[in-house]
Amino acid sequence: MSQNKTDGEVIFVGAGPGDPELITIKGSRALERADRVIYAGSLVNPELLKLCRPGTPCHDSASLTLEEVLALMLDGTKRGETIVRLHTGDPSMYGAVKEQFDYLEEQAIPYSVIPGVSSVFAAAAAVKREFTLPDISQTLILTRLAGRTPVPEREALAQLARHQTSMAIFLSVQDMGAVVEALLEGGYQASTPIAVVAKASWPDEEVLFGTLETIVAKVQAAGIRKQAQILVGDFLDPTGGYARSKLYDPTFTHEYRQGTDR
Known part of the structure; x- marks a missing residue:
């Protein structure tokens, strides 16, 4: 590690998804x-820069x-x-x-991270949904389609x-057809519900609901090509029903409450 000590610091801040009120x-x-x-x-909403003192270099x-x-x-920092x-x-x-962290550590520059x-x-x-519905899914996979940035073969979307969990797919709406093809190859049914949320929390947010069979045409018609989340899974439309949460079930005993018989 370098010994170039500085009095400055770097703070990595998560700006949030777009709405300036969603920064911490x-x-x-x-x-x-x-x-x-x-x-x-x-990607960062320029409204956030108004929080800075006047004249701050941005x-x-x-x-x-x-x-x-x-x-x-x-x-x-020098x-x-x-x-x-x-x-x-x-x-x-x-x-x-990570590549920024590595450099700062090499230069002995203090840094910290504030999540967003x-x-x-x-x-x-x-979309007003819960990823982890009892009896539907207790796992959320966050991933992306391979593009100019490859993904490991074991993490291919079809794999x-x-x-068959809840999934959120980043950075992939520009190739929606390939996304659907991979999901079908992996075993999702054509009737599986899917949502595309473009510019979530921005004033021009757009939400599309469909199935794997219909979503490609909807995305093309809307002209969505970037800044969109793709949400996939039965949590979007649990037509078969889902189980009630044990946490608030009156018959369930836990540390803070004694359950009762019905």
Whole structure:
């Protein structure tokens, strides 16, 4: 590890899915005291930058390389600045943060992470559904279709679909036909419910409901090509019914309540 000690720090902040009110209080406070902000301008709502003090330098990383982002961090922290690296959603999901962490550790630059609301949860809120319904699914798979960024063969969408769980698929709506093909190959029925939520929590949010048989035509008709979550599984439409939660069942005993016979 380098011994280039600095007085500055870098704070990675999850900006949330789009609605500026969905940033955490801790994240907003970091923006309020930031000396410099590097934000993902292609996805982060620019309204969040109004939380910064007037005159705070804000760098849009959409057109920058990793090396250019790191140079901004190094320059700022050498000056003793607190730098906020503002990522869309939560930084841990497709945030390309590990390579930034590695560099900061090599340079002995202090950094921390403030989590954010992921678009997957904003999408669930938009469709008003629960991923983990008793007797339907107790597992949620978060994944993406292979594209210019490959996925390991064992994580191919068709392989994951064999589990028949609730699924949320990121970064894949631009190839909706391939998504549906992989899901069918993995064992989902053509009648399986599916939802596409474009720009979840933004003012122009759009929600499409369908089945694996109908969704491709709906997505094409709507012209949705990016910034969309694909939600798949019977949790969207549990036509066979679902079990009542044990937590609030009056016959169920747990640490805080003695169950009673009906």
